[in-house]
Amino acid sequence: MDYEQAGELKIGQVGIANLRIRTLDVERLTEEMRSRVQRAPNMFGRAAVVIDFGGLSQTPDPVTAQALLDGLRAAGVLPVALAYGTSETDRLAQALGLPLLAKFRASYEKAEGGVEPVAAAAPKREPAPAAAEPARTSRPGISAAGAAAATSVGLIQSAPVRSGQQIYADNRDLTVLTTVGAGAEVIADGSVHIYGPLRGRALAGAQGNTKARIFCREFHAELVAIAGHYKVLEDIPKELRGKAVQIWLENEQIKIAALD
Missing domain, CATH: 2.160.20.70 (Pectate Lyase C-like)
Incomplete structure:
Protein backbone atom coordinates (compact mmCIF):
# COMPACT_ATOMS: atom_id res chain seq x y z
CA MET A 1 0.00 0.00 0.00
CA ASP A 2 1.42 3.40 -0.99
CA TYR A 3 1.37 5.83 1.94
CA GLU A 4 3.27 8.60 0.15
CA GLN A 5 1.22 11.77 -0.19
CA ALA A 6 0.52 13.11 -3.66
CA GLY A 7 0.82 16.67 -2.32
CA GLU A 8 2.79 17.86 0.70
CA LEU A 9 1.02 20.66 2.59
CA LYS A 10 3.10 23.08 4.65
CA ILE A 11 2.01 26.24 6.44
CA GLY A 12 4.28 29.09 5.39
CA GLN A 13 4.31 32.86 5.25
CA VAL A 14 4.56 34.94 2.11
CA GLY A 15 4.70 38.62 1.29
CA ILE A 16 1.27 39.77 0.12
CA ALA A 17 0.24 43.35 -0.54
CA ASN A 18 -2.57 44.73 1.62
CA LEU A 19 -5.06 47.17 0.08
CA ARG A 20 -6.71 49.22 2.83
CA ILE A 21 -9.99 50.59 1.47
CA ARG A 22 -10.65 54.11 2.77
CA THR A 23 -13.18 55.29 0.17
CA LEU A 24 -15.43 52.69 -1.43
CA ASP A 25 -15.30 54.07 -4.96
CA VAL A 26 -14.85 51.07 -7.26
CA GLU A 27 -13.93 53.10 -10.34
CA ARG A 28 -11.40 55.24 -8.49
CA LEU A 29 -9.83 52.24 -6.73
CA THR A 30 -9.56 50.39 -10.03
CA GLU A 31 -7.85 53.33 -11.74
CA GLU A 32 -5.43 53.80 -8.83
CA MET A 33 -4.43 50.15 -9.02
CA ARG A 34 -4.13 50.23 -12.80
CA SER A 35 -1.77 53.20 -12.45
CA ARG A 36 0.37 51.31 -9.94
CA VAL A 37 0.63 48.30 -12.23
CA GLN A 38 1.53 50.45 -15.23
CA ARG A 39 4.22 52.34 -13.31
CA ALA A 40 5.79 49.27 -11.70
CA PRO A 41 4.69 46.14 -13.58
CA ASN A 42 7.47 44.00 -12.13
CA MET A 43 6.28 44.82 -8.63
CA PHE A 44 2.50 44.90 -8.97
CA GLY A 45 1.63 42.97 -12.14
CA ARG A 46 -0.41 39.88 -11.14
CA ALA A 47 0.49 40.58 -7.51
CA ALA A 48 -1.52 38.85 -4.79
CA VAL A 49 -3.56 41.42 -2.85
CA VAL A 50 -5.52 41.16 0.40
CA ILE A 51 -8.51 43.51 0.59
CA ASP A 52 -9.02 45.25 3.94
CA PHE A 53 -12.40 46.90 4.52
CA GLY A 54 -11.47 47.85 8.10
CA GLY A 55 -11.07 51.51 7.17
CA LEU A 56 -14.77 51.83 6.29
CA SER A 57 -17.59 52.62 8.68
CA GLN A 58 -19.72 49.91 7.08
CA THR A 59 -18.87 46.60 5.44
CA PRO A 60 -19.85 46.67 1.75
CA ASP A 61 -22.54 44.43 0.34
CA PRO A 62 -21.47 41.39 -1.73
CA VAL A 63 -22.45 42.99 -5.06
CA THR A 64 -20.27 46.07 -4.48
CA ALA A 65 -17.42 43.99 -3.10
CA GLN A 66 -17.55 41.67 -6.11
CA ALA A 67 -17.47 44.66 -8.43
CA LEU A 68 -14.31 45.83 -6.66
CA LEU A 69 -12.68 42.41 -7.02
CA ASP A 70 -13.52 42.35 -10.73
CA GLY A 71 -12.13 45.87 -11.15
CA LEU A 72 -8.88 45.02 -9.42
CA ARG A 73 -8.43 41.91 -11.54
CA ALA A 74 -9.03 44.00 -14.65
CA ALA A 75 -6.40 46.46 -13.37
CA GLY A 76 -3.82 43.66 -13.25
CA VAL A 77 -3.68 42.36 -9.66
CA LEU A 78 -5.16 39.23 -8.07
CA PRO A 79 -7.33 39.64 -4.95
CA VAL A 80 -6.78 36.48 -2.91
CA ALA A 81 -8.40 37.15 0.50
CA LEU A 82 -10.10 39.60 2.82
CA ALA A 83 -8.41 40.96 5.93
CA TYR A 84 -10.31 39.86 9.02
CA GLY A 85 -12.29 42.55 10.80
CA THR A 86 -15.77 41.61 12.05
CA SER A 87 -18.36 38.87 11.75
CA GLU A 88 -19.78 40.85 8.81
CA THR A 89 -16.41 40.58 7.09
CA ASP A 90 -16.50 36.85 7.70
CA ARG A 91 -19.93 36.56 6.06
CA LEU A 92 -18.79 38.73 3.15
CA ALA A 93 -15.73 36.54 2.59
CA GLN A 94 -17.97 33.46 2.49
CA ALA A 95 -20.29 35.13 -0.02
CA LEU A 96 -17.29 36.02 -2.22
CA GLY A 97 -15.67 32.62 -1.86
CA LEU A 98 -12.48 34.11 -0.38
CA PRO A 99 -10.50 33.20 2.75
CA LEU A 100 -9.85 35.53 5.67
CA LEU A 101 -6.35 36.56 6.78
CA ALA A 102 -6.14 38.05 10.24
CA LYS A 103 -2.59 39.40 10.54
CA PHE A 104 -3.03 42.34 8.19
CA ARG A 105 -5.71 43.96 10.35
CA ALA A 106 -3.47 43.65 13.42
CA SER A 107 -0.66 45.51 11.69
CA TYR A 108 -2.87 48.51 10.92
CA GLU A 109 -4.29 48.63 14.42
CA LYS A 110 -0.76 48.63 15.82
CA ALA A 111 0.44 51.37 13.47
CA GLU A 112 -2.60 53.59 14.00
CA GLY A 113 -2.39 53.11 17.74
CA GLY A 114 0.73 55.22 17.90
CA VAL A 115 3.39 52.59 18.59
CA GLU A 116 6.68 54.32 17.93
CA PRO A 117 9.38 51.97 16.64
CA VAL A 118 12.95 52.36 17.85
CA ALA A 119 15.23 54.02 15.33
CA ALA A 120 17.39 51.66 13.33
CA ALA A 121 21.12 51.59 13.87
CA ALA A 122 23.32 54.14 12.10
CA PRO A 123 25.02 52.99 8.90
CA LYS A 124 28.24 51.03 9.35
CA ARG A 125 31.06 52.79 7.54
CA GLU A 126 33.45 49.85 7.18
CA PRO A 127 31.59 46.57 7.65
CA ALA A 128 33.79 43.55 8.04
CA PRO A 129 33.24 40.93 5.30
CA ALA A 130 31.53 37.78 6.46
CA ALA A 131 29.99 34.71 4.90
CA ALA A 132 26.55 35.39 3.54
CA GLU A 133 23.65 33.85 5.34
CA PRO A 134 21.29 31.78 3.19
CA ALA A 135 18.72 33.74 1.23
CA ARG A 136 15.17 33.49 2.44
CA THR A 137 12.47 33.41 -0.18
CA SER A 138 9.56 34.24 2.05
CA ARG A 139 8.72 37.07 4.36
CA PRO A 140 7.32 36.55 7.87
CA GLY A 141 4.09 38.20 8.89
CA ILE A 142 3.77 41.35 10.96
CA SER A 143 4.52 41.03 14.67
CA ALA A 144 4.42 43.57 17.48
Missing part, protein backbone atom coordinates in the same frame (compact mmCIF):
# COMPACT_ATOMS: atom_id res chain seq x y z
CA ALA A 145 7.98 42.76 18.53
CA GLY A 146 9.29 43.17 14.99
CA ALA A 147 7.63 46.56 14.58
CA ALA A 148 8.87 47.79 17.92
CA ALA A 149 12.58 47.37 17.30
CA ALA A 150 15.29 45.78 15.20
CA THR A 151 18.08 43.94 16.94
CA SER A 152 21.60 45.34 16.76
CA VAL A 153 23.12 42.28 15.07
CA GLY A 154 22.85 42.81 11.32
CA LEU A 155 22.88 40.39 8.41
CA ILE A 156 25.83 40.81 6.02
CA GLN A 157 25.48 39.60 2.42
CA SER A 158 28.89 39.39 0.79
CA ALA A 159 27.86 37.79 -2.53
CA PRO A 160 25.99 39.68 -5.27
CA VAL A 161 22.21 39.46 -5.05
CA ARG A 162 21.13 38.27 -8.46
CA SER A 163 17.90 38.57 -10.45
CA GLY A 164 15.08 36.57 -8.87
CA GLN A 165 16.86 36.26 -5.51
CA GLN A 166 15.46 37.68 -2.29
CA ILE A 167 17.46 38.40 0.88
CA TYR A 168 15.55 39.10 4.08
CA ALA A 169 16.99 40.37 7.38
CA ASP A 170 14.56 39.39 10.13
CA ASN A 171 14.37 42.01 12.95
CA ARG A 172 17.72 43.53 12.01
CA ASP A 173 19.62 45.63 9.50
CA LEU A 174 20.88 44.26 6.19
CA THR A 175 24.26 45.16 4.70
CA VAL A 176 25.02 44.16 1.10
CA LEU A 177 28.71 44.46 0.28
CA THR A 178 28.32 44.22 -3.50
CA THR A 179 25.59 44.52 -6.14
CA VAL A 180 21.82 44.12 -5.97
CA GLY A 181 20.95 43.17 -9.54
CA ALA A 182 17.88 44.08 -11.57
CA GLY A 183 15.00 41.82 -10.56
CA ALA A 184 16.55 41.09 -7.14
CA GLU A 185 15.01 42.13 -3.84
CA VAL A 186 16.60 42.99 -0.50
CA ILE A 187 14.37 43.41 2.56
CA ALA A 188 15.07 44.28 6.20
CA ASP A 189 13.00 45.01 9.27
CA GLY A 190 15.70 47.57 10.07
CA SER A 191 17.76 49.64 7.63
CA VAL A 192 19.35 48.53 4.36
CA HIS A 193 22.97 49.44 3.51
CA ILE A 194 24.21 48.70 -0.01
CA TYR A 195 27.89 49.24 -0.80
CA GLY A 196 27.53 48.62 -4.53
CA PRO A 197 25.00 49.41 -7.27
CA LEU A 198 21.31 48.97 -6.42
CA ARG A 199 19.47 47.97 -9.59
CA GLY A 200 16.67 45.89 -8.07
CA ARG A 201 14.30 46.57 -5.17
CA ALA A 202 15.17 47.58 -1.60
CA LEU A 203 12.61 47.56 1.22
CA ALA A 204 13.48 48.77 4.73
CA GLY A 205 11.29 48.81 7.83
CA ALA A 206 9.39 45.81 6.47
CA GLN A 207 7.48 45.28 9.71
CA GLY A 208 6.53 48.91 10.19
CA ASN A 209 9.73 50.62 11.43
CA THR A 210 9.26 54.15 10.07
CA LYS A 211 12.74 55.15 11.31
CA ALA A 212 14.49 52.68 9.02
CA ARG A 213 16.56 54.04 6.14
CA ILE A 214 18.14 52.86 2.92
CA PHE A 215 21.74 53.80 2.09
CA CYS A 216 23.12 53.09 -1.36
CA ARG A 217 26.43 53.83 -3.05
CA GLU A 218 25.11 53.75 -6.65
CA PHE A 219 21.38 54.29 -7.11
CA HIS A 220 19.46 52.73 -10.03
CA ALA A 221 16.65 51.12 -8.03
CA GLU A 222 13.52 49.68 -9.64
CA LEU A 223 11.69 50.39 -6.38
CA VAL A 224 12.47 51.52 -2.84
CA ALA A 225 10.12 51.28 0.13
CA ILE A 226 10.15 52.14 3.83
CA ALA A 227 7.43 50.82 6.14
CA GLY A 228 5.18 50.14 3.17
CA HIS A 229 5.59 53.55 1.48
CA TYR A 230 7.32 53.27 -1.87
CA LYS A 231 8.72 55.05 -4.91
CA VAL A 232 9.48 53.53 -8.30
CA LEU A 233 12.26 54.57 -10.66
CA GLU A 234 9.96 56.78 -12.74
CA ASP A 235 9.21 58.90 -9.64
CA ILE A 236 12.86 59.55 -8.79
CA PRO A 237 14.69 62.69 -10.02
CA LYS A 238 17.12 61.84 -12.81
CA GLU A 239 19.91 63.80 -11.13
CA LEU A 240 19.95 61.24 -8.29
CA ARG A 241 20.35 58.20 -10.52
CA GLY A 242 23.78 56.67 -10.27
CA LYS A 243 24.56 58.72 -7.16
CA ALA A 244 25.22 57.71 -3.57
CA VAL A 245 21.96 58.41 -1.74
CA GLN A 246 20.07 57.94 1.48
CA ILE A 247 16.33 57.28 1.61
CA TRP A 248 14.03 57.89 4.56
CA LEU A 249 10.39 58.43 5.47
CA GLU A 250 9.12 61.86 6.48
CA ASN A 251 5.44 62.69 7.03
CA GLU A 252 4.52 59.45 5.25
CA GLN A 253 6.49 60.53 2.17
CA ILE A 254 9.62 58.89 0.78
CA LYS A 255 12.55 61.32 0.73
CA ILE A 256 15.74 60.76 -1.27
CA ALA A 257 18.90 62.86 -1.02
CA ALA A 258 22.44 62.58 -2.29
CA LEU A 259 25.12 61.68 0.24
CA ASP A 260 28.04 64.10 0.58
Whole structure:
Protein backbone atom coordinates (compact mmCIF):
# COMPACT_ATOMS: atom_id res chain seq x y z
CA MET A 1 0.00 0.00 0.00
CA ASP A 2 1.42 3.40 -0.99
CA TYR A 3 1.37 5.83 1.94
CA GLU A 4 3.27 8.60 0.15
CA GLN A 5 1.22 11.77 -0.19
CA ALA A 6 0.52 13.11 -3.66
CA GLY A 7 0.82 16.67 -2.32
CA GLU A 8 2.79 17.86 0.70
CA LEU A 9 1.02 20.66 2.59
CA LYS A 10 3.10 23.08 4.65
CA ILE A 11 2.01 26.24 6.44
CA GLY A 12 4.28 29.09 5.39
CA GLN A 13 4.31 32.86 5.25
CA VAL A 14 4.56 34.94 2.11
CA GLY A 15 4.70 38.62 1.29
CA ILE A 16 1.27 39.77 0.12
CA ALA A 17 0.24 43.35 -0.54
CA ASN A 18 -2.57 44.73 1.62
CA LEU A 19 -5.06 47.17 0.08
CA ARG A 20 -6.71 49.22 2.83
CA ILE A 21 -9.99 50.59 1.47
CA ARG A 22 -10.65 54.11 2.77
CA THR A 23 -13.18 55.29 0.17
CA LEU A 24 -15.43 52.69 -1.43
CA ASP A 25 -15.30 54.07 -4.96
CA VAL A 26 -14.85 51.07 -7.26
CA GLU A 27 -13.93 53.10 -10.34
CA ARG A 28 -11.40 55.24 -8.49
CA LEU A 29 -9.83 52.24 -6.73
CA THR A 30 -9.56 50.39 -10.03
CA GLU A 31 -7.85 53.33 -11.74
CA GLU A 32 -5.43 53.80 -8.83
CA MET A 33 -4.43 50.15 -9.02
CA ARG A 34 -4.13 50.23 -12.80
CA SER A 35 -1.77 53.20 -12.45
CA ARG A 36 0.37 51.31 -9.94
CA VAL A 37 0.63 48.30 -12.23
CA GLN A 38 1.53 50.45 -15.23
CA ARG A 39 4.22 52.34 -13.31
CA ALA A 40 5.79 49.27 -11.70
CA PRO A 41 4.69 46.14 -13.58
CA ASN A 42 7.47 44.00 -12.13
CA MET A 43 6.28 44.82 -8.63
CA PHE A 44 2.50 44.90 -8.97
CA GLY A 45 1.63 42.97 -12.14
CA ARG A 46 -0.41 39.88 -11.14
CA ALA A 47 0.49 40.58 -7.51
CA ALA A 48 -1.52 38.85 -4.79
CA VAL A 49 -3.56 41.42 -2.85
CA VAL A 50 -5.52 41.16 0.40
CA ILE A 51 -8.51 43.51 0.59
CA ASP A 52 -9.02 45.25 3.94
CA PHE A 53 -12.40 46.90 4.52
CA GLY A 54 -11.47 47.85 8.10
CA GLY A 55 -11.07 51.51 7.17
CA LEU A 56 -14.77 51.83 6.29
CA SER A 57 -17.59 52.62 8.68
CA GLN A 58 -19.72 49.91 7.08
CA THR A 59 -18.87 46.60 5.44
CA PRO A 60 -19.85 46.67 1.75
CA ASP A 61 -22.54 44.43 0.34
CA PRO A 62 -21.47 41.39 -1.73
CA VAL A 63 -22.45 42.99 -5.06
CA THR A 64 -20.27 46.07 -4.48
CA ALA A 65 -17.42 43.99 -3.10
CA GLN A 66 -17.55 41.67 -6.11
CA ALA A 67 -17.47 44.66 -8.43
CA LEU A 68 -14.31 45.83 -6.66
CA LEU A 69 -12.68 42.41 -7.02
CA ASP A 70 -13.52 42.35 -10.73
CA GLY A 71 -12.13 45.87 -11.15
CA LEU A 72 -8.88 45.02 -9.42
CA ARG A 73 -8.43 41.91 -11.54
CA ALA A 74 -9.03 44.00 -14.65
CA ALA A 75 -6.40 46.46 -13.37
CA GLY A 76 -3.82 43.66 -13.25
CA VAL A 77 -3.68 42.36 -9.66
CA LEU A 78 -5.16 39.23 -8.07
CA PRO A 79 -7.33 39.64 -4.95
CA VAL A 80 -6.78 36.48 -2.91
CA ALA A 81 -8.40 37.15 0.50
CA LEU A 82 -10.10 39.60 2.82
CA ALA A 83 -8.41 40.96 5.93
CA TYR A 84 -10.31 39.86 9.02
CA GLY A 85 -12.29 42.55 10.80
CA THR A 86 -15.77 41.61 12.05
CA SER A 87 -18.36 38.87 11.75
CA GLU A 88 -19.78 40.85 8.81
CA THR A 89 -16.41 40.58 7.09
CA ASP A 90 -16.50 36.85 7.70
CA ARG A 91 -19.93 36.56 6.06
CA LEU A 92 -18.79 38.73 3.15
CA ALA A 93 -15.73 36.54 2.59
CA GLN A 94 -17.97 33.46 2.49
CA ALA A 95 -20.29 35.13 -0.02
CA LEU A 96 -17.29 36.02 -2.22
CA GLY A 97 -15.67 32.62 -1.86
CA LEU A 98 -12.48 34.11 -0.38
CA PRO A 99 -10.50 33.20 2.75
CA LEU A 100 -9.85 35.53 5.67
CA LEU A 101 -6.35 36.56 6.78
CA ALA A 102 -6.14 38.05 10.24
CA LYS A 103 -2.59 39.40 10.54
CA PHE A 104 -3.03 42.34 8.19
CA ARG A 105 -5.71 43.96 10.35
CA ALA A 106 -3.47 43.65 13.42
CA SER A 107 -0.66 45.51 11.69
CA TYR A 108 -2.87 48.51 10.92
CA GLU A 109 -4.29 48.63 14.42
CA LYS A 110 -0.76 48.63 15.82
CA ALA A 111 0.44 51.37 13.47
CA GLU A 112 -2.60 53.59 14.00
CA GLY A 113 -2.39 53.11 17.74
CA GLY A 114 0.73 55.22 17.90
CA VAL A 115 3.39 52.59 18.59
CA GLU A 116 6.68 54.32 17.93
CA PRO A 117 9.38 51.97 16.64
CA VAL A 118 12.95 52.36 17.85
CA ALA A 119 15.23 54.02 15.33
CA ALA A 120 17.39 51.66 13.33
CA ALA A 121 21.12 51.59 13.87
CA ALA A 122 23.32 54.14 12.10
CA PRO A 123 25.02 52.99 8.90
CA LYS A 124 28.24 51.03 9.35
CA ARG A 125 31.06 52.79 7.54
CA GLU A 126 33.45 49.85 7.18
CA PRO A 127 31.59 46.57 7.65
CA ALA A 128 33.79 43.55 8.04
CA PRO A 129 33.24 40.93 5.30
CA ALA A 130 31.53 37.78 6.46
CA ALA A 131 29.99 34.71 4.90
CA ALA A 132 26.55 35.39 3.54
CA GLU A 133 23.65 33.85 5.34
CA PRO A 134 21.29 31.78 3.19
CA ALA A 135 18.72 33.74 1.23
CA ARG A 136 15.17 33.49 2.44
CA THR A 137 12.47 33.41 -0.18
CA SER A 138 9.56 34.24 2.05
CA ARG A 139 8.72 37.07 4.36
CA PRO A 140 7.32 36.55 7.87
CA GLY A 141 4.09 38.20 8.89
CA ILE A 142 3.77 41.35 10.96
CA SER A 143 4.52 41.03 14.67
CA ALA A 144 4.42 43.57 17.48
CA ALA A 145 7.98 42.76 18.53
CA GLY A 146 9.29 43.17 14.99
CA ALA A 147 7.63 46.56 14.58
CA ALA A 148 8.87 47.79 17.92
CA ALA A 149 12.58 47.37 17.30
CA ALA A 150 15.29 45.78 15.20
CA THR A 151 18.08 43.94 16.94
CA SER A 152 21.60 45.34 16.76
CA VAL A 153 23.12 42.28 15.07
CA GLY A 154 22.85 42.81 11.32
CA LEU A 155 22.88 40.39 8.41
CA ILE A 156 25.83 40.81 6.02
CA GLN A 157 25.48 39.60 2.42
CA SER A 158 28.89 39.39 0.79
CA ALA A 159 27.86 37.79 -2.53
CA PRO A 160 25.99 39.68 -5.27
CA VAL A 161 22.21 39.46 -5.05
CA ARG A 162 21.13 38.27 -8.46
CA SER A 163 17.90 38.57 -10.45
CA GLY A 164 15.08 36.57 -8.87
CA GLN A 165 16.86 36.26 -5.51
CA GLN A 166 15.46 37.68 -2.29
CA ILE A 167 17.46 38.40 0.88
CA TYR A 168 15.55 39.10 4.08
CA ALA A 169 16.99 40.37 7.38
CA ASP A 170 14.56 39.39 10.13
CA ASN A 171 14.37 42.01 12.95
CA ARG A 172 17.72 43.53 12.01
CA ASP A 173 19.62 45.63 9.50
CA LEU A 174 20.88 44.26 6.19
CA THR A 175 24.26 45.16 4.70
CA VAL A 176 25.02 44.16 1.10
CA LEU A 177 28.71 44.46 0.28
CA THR A 178 28.32 44.22 -3.50
CA THR A 179 25.59 44.52 -6.14
CA VAL A 180 21.82 44.12 -5.97
CA GLY A 181 20.95 43.17 -9.54
CA ALA A 182 17.88 44.08 -11.57
CA GLY A 183 15.00 41.82 -10.56
CA ALA A 184 16.55 41.09 -7.14
CA GLU A 185 15.01 42.13 -3.84
CA VAL A 186 16.60 42.99 -0.50
CA ILE A 187 14.37 43.41 2.56
CA ALA A 188 15.07 44.28 6.20
CA ASP A 189 13.00 45.01 9.27
CA GLY A 190 15.70 47.57 10.07
CA SER A 191 17.76 49.64 7.63
CA VAL A 192 19.35 48.53 4.36
CA HIS A 193 22.97 49.44 3.51
CA ILE A 194 24.21 48.70 -0.01
CA TYR A 195 27.89 49.24 -0.80
CA GLY A 196 27.53 48.62 -4.53
CA PRO A 197 25.00 49.41 -7.27
CA LEU A 198 21.31 48.97 -6.42
CA ARG A 199 19.47 47.97 -9.59
CA GLY A 200 16.67 45.89 -8.07
CA ARG A 201 14.30 46.57 -5.17
CA ALA A 202 15.17 47.58 -1.60
CA LEU A 203 12.61 47.56 1.22
CA ALA A 204 13.48 48.77 4.73
CA GLY A 205 11.29 48.81 7.83
CA ALA A 206 9.39 45.81 6.47
CA GLN A 207 7.48 45.28 9.71
CA GLY A 208 6.53 48.91 10.19
CA ASN A 209 9.73 50.62 11.43
CA THR A 210 9.26 54.15 10.07
CA LYS A 211 12.74 55.15 11.31
CA ALA A 212 14.49 52.68 9.02
CA ARG A 213 16.56 54.04 6.14
CA ILE A 214 18.14 52.86 2.92
CA PHE A 215 21.74 53.80 2.09
CA CYS A 216 23.12 53.09 -1.36
CA ARG A 217 26.43 53.83 -3.05
CA GLU A 218 25.11 53.75 -6.65
CA PHE A 219 21.38 54.29 -7.11
CA HIS A 220 19.46 52.73 -10.03
CA ALA A 221 16.65 51.12 -8.03
CA GLU A 222 13.52 49.68 -9.64
CA LEU A 223 11.69 50.39 -6.38
CA VAL A 224 12.47 51.52 -2.84
CA ALA A 225 10.12 51.28 0.13
CA ILE A 226 10.15 52.14 3.83
CA ALA A 227 7.43 50.82 6.14
CA GLY A 228 5.18 50.14 3.17
CA HIS A 229 5.59 53.55 1.48
CA TYR A 230 7.32 53.27 -1.87
CA LYS A 231 8.72 55.05 -4.91
CA VAL A 232 9.48 53.53 -8.30
CA LEU A 233 12.26 54.57 -10.66
CA GLU A 234 9.96 56.78 -12.74
CA ASP A 235 9.21 58.90 -9.64
CA ILE A 236 12.86 59.55 -8.79
CA PRO A 237 14.69 62.69 -10.02
CA LYS A 238 17.12 61.84 -12.81
CA GLU A 239 19.91 63.80 -11.13
CA LEU A 240 19.95 61.24 -8.29
CA ARG A 241 20.35 58.20 -10.52
CA GLY A 242 23.78 56.67 -10.27
CA LYS A 243 24.56 58.72 -7.16
CA ALA A 244 25.22 57.71 -3.57
CA VAL A 245 21.96 58.41 -1.74
CA GLN A 246 20.07 57.94 1.48
CA ILE A 247 16.33 57.28 1.61
CA TRP A 248 14.03 57.89 4.56
CA LEU A 249 10.39 58.43 5.47
CA GLU A 250 9.12 61.86 6.48
CA ASN A 251 5.44 62.69 7.03
CA GLU A 252 4.52 59.45 5.25
CA GLN A 253 6.49 60.53 2.17
CA ILE A 254 9.62 58.89 0.78
CA LYS A 255 12.55 61.32 0.73
CA ILE A 256 15.74 60.76 -1.27
CA ALA A 257 18.90 62.86 -1.02
CA ALA A 258 22.44 62.58 -2.29
CA LEU A 259 25.12 61.68 0.24
CA ASP A 260 28.04 64.10 0.58
